[in-house]
Amino acid sequence: MFKRSLVLPAPATESFFLWGPRQTGKSTLLRATYPDALWVDLLKADEYRRHLQNPERLREDLAARTDVRQVVIDEVQKVPALLDEVHWLIENRGVRFALCGSSARKVKRGAANLLGGRALRYELHGLTAVELGSDFDLDRMVNHGFLPRIYESSRPQRLLESYVADYLREEVAAEALVRNLPGFSGFLESAALADAELVNFSTIARDCGVSSHAIKSYFGILEDTLLGRWLPGYVKRAKRRVIAAPKFYFADTGVVNHLARRGSLQRGSELFGKAFESWVFHELVARNAYSGALARLTYWRLASGIEVDFVVDDLRVAIEAKATIKVTSDHLKGLRALAQDHPRVGERYVVCLEPRARRTDDGIWILPFAEFPRQLDAGAIL
Numbered sequence: 001m002f003k004r005s006l007v008l009p010a011p012a013t014e015s016f017f018l019w020g021p022r023q024t025g026k027s028t029l030l031r032a033t034y035p036d037a038l039w040v041d042l043l044k045a046d047e048y049r050r051h052l053q054n055p056e057r058l059r060e061d062l063a064a065r066t067d068v069r070q071v072v073i074d075e076v077q078k079v080p081a082l083l084d085e086v087h088w089l090i091e092n093r094g095v096r097f098a099l100c101g102s103s104a105r106k107v108k109r110g111a112a113n114l115l116g117g118r119a120l121r122y123e124l125h126g127l128t129a130v131e132l133g134s135d136f137d138l139d140r141m142v143n144h145g146f147l148p149r150i151y152e153s154s155r156p157q158r159l160l161e162s163y164v165a166d167y168l169r170e171e172v173a174a175e176a177l178v179r180n181l182p183g184f185s186g187f188l189e190s191a192a193l194a195d196a197e198l199v200n201f202s203t204i205a206r207d208c209g210v211s212s213h214a215i216k217s218y219f220g221i222l223e224d225t226l227l228g229r230w231l232p233g234y235v236k237r238a239k240r241r242v243i244a245a246p247k248f249y250f251a252d253t254g255v256v257n258h259l260a261r262r263g264s265l266q267r268g269s270e271l272f273g274k275a276f277e278s279w280v281f282h283e284l285v286a287r288n289a290y291s292g293a294l295a296r297l298t299y300w301r302l303a304s305g306i307e308v309d310f311v312v313d314d315l316r317v318a319i320e321a322k323a324t325i326k327v328t329s330d331h332l333k334g335l336r337a338l339a340q341d342h343p344r345v346g347e348r349y350v351v352c353l354e355p356r357a358r359r360t361d362d363g364i365w366i367l368p369f370a371e372f373p374r375q376l377d378a379g380a381i382l
Contacts, residue, residue: 001028001032001343002025002127002131002132002148003123003129003131004025004053004124005130005286005287005290005377006029006122006124006289006290007129007290008029008030008033008098008122009096009120011033011034011036011037011069011096012069012070012096013096014096014119014120015086015090015096015097015099015119016096016097016098016099016118016119016121017099017100017101017104017119017120017121017122018030018098018099018101018109018122018123018124019100019102019104019121019122019123019124019226020034020102020123020124020125020226021097021100021102021125021126021147021225021226021227021251021252022102022163022166022167023066023147023148023149023150023163024124024125024126024146024147024148025124025148025186026074026102027074027099027100028148030072030074030098030100031122033118034070034072036070037068037071037072037098038061038065038068038070038072038124039071039072039074040058040071040072040073040074041075042073042074042075042076042078043074043075044080044346048078048079051082052078052079052081055079055081055082055084055085056085058082058085058086059088059089060082062089062093062095063162064139068095069094069096070095070097070098071089071095071097071098071267072096072097072100073086073097073098073099073100073306074100075100075101075102076099076100076101077101077102077103077104077105078101081218082230083099086099087118087279090119091118096109096307097119098118098353102225102226103171103224103225104224104226105177105221105224105225107179110193116313122289123226123289125251125282125286125289126145126147126148126151126251126252126282126286127146127147127148127151128146128282128283128286128287128373129141129283129370129372129373130373130374130376130377132151133279134348136370136373137207138276138279138369138370139265139267141253141279142253142256142265142272142275142276142278142279142287143156143242143253143257143264143275144156144159144254145253145254145255145257145267146250146251146252146253146254146282147163147252147254147256150163151254152255156254157258160254160257160258163255163332164188164255164258164259167225167227168184168185168188168344169185169331171205171225172184172225177221178217178218178221179223180210183208183209183214184218184221186207186208186209187204187210187215187218188259189259189260189261190204190207191204191218191219191222191228191231191248191259192250192255192256192259192260193260193301194248194282195249195250195256195260195274195278195380196247196248196249196274196278197247197250198220198243198245198246198247199219199245199247199248201215201216206335217338219248222248225253226245227246227250227251227252227255228248228249228251229249229251229259229285230246230247230248230249230252230264231246231247231248231249231281231297231298231299231310232244232246232298232299233245233298233299233300233301234237234298234299234300234311234315236257236314237342238270238341239341240302240303240304240341241302241303242301242303243301243302243303243307247299249278249281250278251282252282253275253278253279253282256275256278257275257376258339265322267323267325267353268323272326273322273323274322275284276321276322277309277321277323279321280309280310280319280321280351280372281297281309281310281321282377283372283373284297284310284312284319284376284379284381285297287373287377287381287382288382290337291379291382293382295312295313295316295382296304296312296313297311297312298310298318300309300318300334300338300375302337306333306334306337307334308320308334308335308338309321309334311338312381312382315338315342315344315345315346316348317346317347317348317349317381317382318335318338318345318346318348318349319348319349319350319351319381320332320334320335320348320350320351320352321350321352322348322350322351322352323352323353324352324353324354325352325353325354325355326354327350327352327354327366331350331352332350332360332364335348335350335354335364336362336364339362347363347365347381348363348364348365349364349365349367349372349381350356350364350365350366351367351369351372352366352367352368352369353368353369354366354368355368357371
């Protein structure tokens with residue numbers, strides 16, 4: 001088991017939601033943190049039916065177990081009505097709950113009880129470079145992705161195919177998130193081709209043969225099931241016309257590679273560069289969540305096409321991801337244009353494949369990819 005960077009509350013101290021994409025290791029982390037907890041696994045058909053038909057059974061079970069102070073409910077989104085019972089038990093019995101799930105859609109968009117601020121919120125992401133330690137392999141990460149089982153596998157394609165099939169069957173179809181499952185399946189492939197890019201809803205709609213409105217709702221499903229997230233544009237105090245439309249990033253490069261049928265990604269290729277950018281974003285998002293920094297992440301792009309991949313907060317840090325072994329002035333155009341428009345911008349970084357760190361005459365850090373996660377972990381960037 002990998003040592004995860006997310007630190008959960010001590011047993012029986014806090015109630016919380018733990019969200020994360022499928023197979024990120026949520027259940028493994030919870031079992032390691034709360035070995036003595038009462039476990040309610042809604043992936044088991046009998047437990048699911050039992051609590052779906054009679055949510056009050058949870059309260060009745062705990063009435064007979066006065067020694068229980070910590071309960072884990074796995075896949076809680078499958079029975080949102082349980083949250084009313086959880087609320088009562090927190091208030092009246094002092095029981096603490098770890099509520100785990102891979103999709104917040106039914107909880108967020110339905111009439112489910114969100115516990116009125118009585119539960120903290122955590123999110124577990126795929127593996128990071130720091131968590132992997134000496135096992136970190138960049139080429140493996142951009143090809144296999146960040147999910148523990150698939151990262152370690154020697155045959156990731158079979159597992160990725162199963163992962164996508166299970167997602168469609170158990171997250172999308174079983175929860176009735178869409179009526180047109182073949183259309184949604186085709187959308188996944190088109191969306192993967194647009195990973196880390198500005199999204200054109202009309203173009204994807206034409207490719208999939210559905211409406212633009214449907215495509216927007218499909219992206220909402222990806223976001224709610226934690227399979228991807230939006231990165232908004234930075235538009236404050238613009239001197240020149242900037243792009244405000246958001247970009248979309250899938251949560252895992254392995255899933256993107258499988259959906260887009262990319263094959264093996266080799267250094268020096270355009271697709272390796274896109275996957276490298278997604279890895280940098282993944283490291284930023286995970287560190288931001290685990291550290292509690294709560295930084296706002298955006299990107300900056302001029303109408304001319306000059307851009308900076310990531311901006312932290314209000315220009316506190318700017319980061320470019322360049323999968324090149326030699327950073328040239330062409331790779332620095334975006335960061336220099338940003339400083340020209342916003343002279344107060346803080347530290348600027350290029351995360352790249354160069355072997356040693358250096359700093360340009362105008363203060364831009366050229367940072368090797370292996371050094372980047374160490375700087376993140378030390379709190380030097382976020």
